[in-house]
Amino acid sequence: MRKSFALLLLVALVAAACGGDDEAAVATGVADEPTATPAVQEASEVDDGDSTDSSGEAAEPNASTDEAFPVTVAQGLGELTLDAAPVRIVSLSPTATEMLFAIGAGDQVIAVDNQSNYPPEAPMTGLAAFTPNVEAIIGFEPDLVISSGLPDDIEAGLGAAGIATMSLFAASSLDDVYSQIETLGAATGHLGDAVELVGTMQADLAAILDEVVARETPVTFFHELDPSPYSVTSVTFVGQVYALAGLENIADEGDPGGSGYPLLSVEYILEKDPDLIFLADTKCCGENAGTIAVRAGWGELNAVQNGNVIELDDDVASRWGPRVVDLLRTVVDATTVVELAPAA
Amino acid sequence: MQPLSSSLPPRPEALSVGPVRLKPSWVIAALIFAVGAAMCGVMVGAVSIGPGGVILELLDHVPGVDIDSGLSATRQAIVWDIRLPRVILGLMVGAMLATSGAAYQGVFRNPLADPFLLGIAAGAGLGATMSIVLGVGDGVGLADPVPIMAFMGAGLAVGLTLLVSGSISGKGTSSTLLLAGVAVAAFFTALQTYVQSREVEQLREVYSWLLGRLSGASWDEVSLLLPYLVVSVGVMFWSRRALDVLAVGEDEARTLGIDPARLRWVVVLAASLAAASAVAVTGLIGFVGIIVPHVVRLMVGPSNRVVMPLSFFVGAGFLVLADLVARTVQSPAELPIGVVTAFFGAPFFLLVLRTRDVGTGV
Numbered sequence: 001m002r003k004s005f006a007l008l009l010l011v012a013l014v015a016a017a018c019g020g021d022d023e024a025a026v027a028t029g030v031a032d033e034p035t036a037t038p039a040v041q042e043a044s045e046v047d048d049g050d051s052t053d054s055s056g057e058a059a060e061p062n063a064s065t066d067e068a069f070p071v072t073v074a075q076g077l078g079e080l081t082l083d084a085a086p087v088r089i090v091s092l093s094p095t096a097t098e099m100l101f102a103i104g105a106g107d108q109v110i111a112v113d114n115q116s117n118y119p120p121e122a123p124m125t126g127l128a129a130f131t132p133n134v135e136a137i138i139g140f141e142p143d144l145v146i147s148s149g150l151p152d153d154i155e156a157g158l159g160a161a162g163i164a165t166m167s168l169f170a171a172s173s174l175d176d177v178y179s180q181i182e183t184l185g186a187a188t189g190h191l192g193d194a195v196e197l198v199g200t201m202q203a204d205l206a207a208i209l210d211e212v213v214a215r216e217t218p219v220t221f222f223h224e225l226d227p228s229p230y231s232v233t234s235v236t237f238v239g240q241v242y243a244l245a246g247l248e249n250i251a252d253e254g255d256p257g258g259s260g261y262p263l264l265s266v267e268y269i270l271e272k273d274p275d276l277i278f279l280a281d282t283k284c285c286g287e288n289a290g291t292i293a294v295r296a297g298w299g300e301l302n303a304v305q306n307g308n309v310i311e312l313d314d315d316v317a318s319r320w321g322p323r324v325v326d327l328l329r330t331v332v333d334a335t336t337v338v339e340l341a342p343a344a
Numbered sequence: 345m346q347p348l349s350s351s352l353p354p355r356p357e358a359l360s361v362g363p364v365r366l367k368p369s370w371v372i373a374a375l376i377f378a379v380g381a382a383m384c385g386v387m388v389g390a391v392s393i394g395p396g397g398v399i400l401e402l403l404d405h406v407p408g409v410d411i412d413s414g415l416s417a418t419r420q421a422i423v424w425d426i427r428l429p430r431v432i433l434g435l436m437v438g439a440m441l442a443t444s445g446a447a448y449q450g451v452f453r454n455p456l457a458d459p460f461l462l463g464i465a466a467g468a469g470l471g472a473t474m475s476i477v478l479g480v481g482d483g484v485g486l487a488d489p490v491p492i493m494a495f496m497g498a499g500l501a502v503g504l505t506l507l508v509s510g511s512i513s514g515k516g517t518s519s520t521l522l523l524a525g526v527a528v529a530a531f532f533t534a535l536q537t538y539v540q541s542r543e544v545e546q547l548r549e550v551y552s553w554l555l556g557r558l559s560g561a562s563w564d565e566v567s568l569l570l571p572y573l574v575v576s577v578g579v580m581f582w583s584r585r586a587l588d589v590l591a592v593g594e595d596e597a598r599t600l601g602i603d604p605a606r607l608r609w610v611v612v613l614a615a616s617l618a619a620a621s622a623v624a625v626t627g628l629i630g631f632v633g634i635i636v637p638h639v640v641r642l643m644v645g646p647s648n649r650v651v652m653p654l655s656f657f658v659g660a661g662f663l664v665l666a667d668l669v670a671r672t673v674q675s676p677a678e679l680p681i682g683v684v685t686a687f688f689g690a691p692f693f694l695l696v697l698r699t700r701d702v703g704t705g706v
Contacts, residue, residue: 131541226548228559254676265390266559267422268676285549296429296562297421 076167086144098321374657381661442659445633459619463501466532471497498620572621579614631689
């Protein structure tokens with residue numbers, strides 16, 4: 001009885017392992033029709049049905065590219081030369097996905113990772129952004145894989161399969177963002193669109209910043225990454241967006257290690273009593289103005305009492321893509337409200 | 345029929361167990377350590393508030409006393425709503441984990457036994473992860489589903505360990521139980537890791553729970569945990585003399601009317617209840633349950649009668665001090681408390697291993 005149970009477990013293990021193999025094999029076999037791959041079916045649980053449609057269209061070569069190939073672009077730790085415009089791009093970076101669609105290269109994208117939830121028409125798949133499976137990626141038969149940095153073994157595996165890879169690391173400044181957009185433009189044959197997008201972003205950001213009025217005492221804020229509470233300092237990309245708007249980050253004093261992402265003491269936050277509280281943990285952790293107000297001691301804070309707790313979209317507040325304009329818009333709007341409130 | 349060996353004279357080291365009594369001076373010393381740690385914990389923090397203000401603020405909350413501490417509303421909240429519940433929760437969790445560790449080590453006569461032995465950590469981790477990932481409600485305080493699911497997960501893991509090891513039918517030995525605990529823990533950890541890898545969105549929250557933290561402490565957590573502390577520690581204390589008798593030999597225990605199997609059961613359940621409820625509220629805080637009882641044994645000898653109550657106080661004080669380090673060493677940033685307990689715990693653990701021959705006595 002016990003022995004047969006043990007035997008059954010072994011059989012189950014083999015079956016589970018082979019089941020997995022089958023899945024990968026299917027993904028490889030029908031890569032021309034991504035709608036049928038298990039990966040895409042998984043994605044439709046998360047996203048709506050649109051994703052399957054757009055990935056079907058994406059299989060057709062795109063003719064709207066306007067640049068001459070081959071091109072050589074700087075990326076990752078080196079350079080990448082592309083002989084022709086890629087038409088089967090896999091993006092494993094949510095930020096790169098946003099950039100690609102914003103410069104009109106969305107039609108060349110056949111698959112994006114399971115975190116690339118914007119724009120909605122992006123062909124989201126089950127590909128994991130953090131622990132991608134090299135076979136699953138190859139199964140899409142991409143001609144270019146874009147990521148924010150791949151593990152060495154994945155990069156080597158893709159290289160062995162003759163697939164070009166491009167790494168666009170997390171930006172540390174707005175200039176990084178612009179140059180990444182232009183790199184993607186050059187690599188996809190949309191350099192003109194990319195330059196135009198950068199110009200628009202710069203103009204939009206400048207217009208928003210024009211609204212900022214210089215103040216004797218800077219408006220202070222606390223940016224919450226999660227309820228622990230982890231925060232960000234001004235050395236991070238998102239921290240710089242706040243600095244642009246002239247805000248003072250209470251986390252800056254709280255990061256002796258210089259990581260950029262300190263775990264702050266709650267006592268310290270209460271003592272600093274920031275004018276604004278920005279929540280970047282509304283999606284991950286379900287925080288909102290209501291949950292903040294009932295935390296022990298937080299109800300007394302000026303930001304809570306004056307209704308100056310701003311619920312951000314976690315994604316907008318953690319990516320370095322075109323929607324940084326939206327983030328700055330939110331930040332400046334929130335700051336303007338503080339000006340109208342009575343001085344504390 | 346009893347095996348022959350049981351009728352042989354008890355092992356030499358077990359003889360030393362008999363005469364040890366809980367000296368009042370030890371209890372007073374341990375109590376002073378815990379109270380001192382708590383005082384430091386309340387006085388010191390990221391925001392420096394003078395000791396006078398802190399004391400007046402605390403007195404103000406004594407029923408019938410009305411004193412103006414001179415602190416702003418925010419600072420009053422820092423002392424009364426942030427710092428004090430955190431210190432008290434630290435005392436409670438430290439005491440529960442350390443007593444539970446002492447009890448496990450006493451029952452299993454194994455110096456490596458710790459409160460997470462029977463799959464509690466892995467089970468609680470799975471429960472908490474499921475709760476976070478499924479987003480079961482988003483209540484706070486008493487309505488927060490994470491501790492409830494963590495507790496259920498821990499209970500499930502311990503139950504499974506007891507079941508598969510045959511302990512329930514009375515067939516299993518201590519080693520079977522320990523090995524079953526290892527296997528169940530591995531199984532639950534696998535499930536937990538799987539769920540976590542499927543839902544990277546919540547990775548941060550899961551991770552922060554796994555590291556353990558007192559930073560979310562409020563009076564709600566204190567009142568939530570208190571009944572579990574009273575029951576579990578009460579049972580462990582009540583069993584400690586019987587455990588000492590059991591350490592001498594099973595026959596001796598039977599002569600005195602103690603049922604060894606039942607005693608082990610009761611102690612294991614009480615110790616598991618303590619560990620599971622503590623972990624459910626604060627996440628996984630390691631090493632307290634293993635190093636504190638060993639420190640106590642090195643100082644006063646192996647008698648459970650002495651080790652358990654002293655571990656209770658020393659564990660309470662140790663965790664509050666560790667938390668004090670965690671929240672002040674990089675002030676106003678904090679370290680995860682698990683980093684601090686392991687930083688002091690791991691080297692100490694090595695020390696214990698080196699000196700085991702000279703008598704940790706379990």
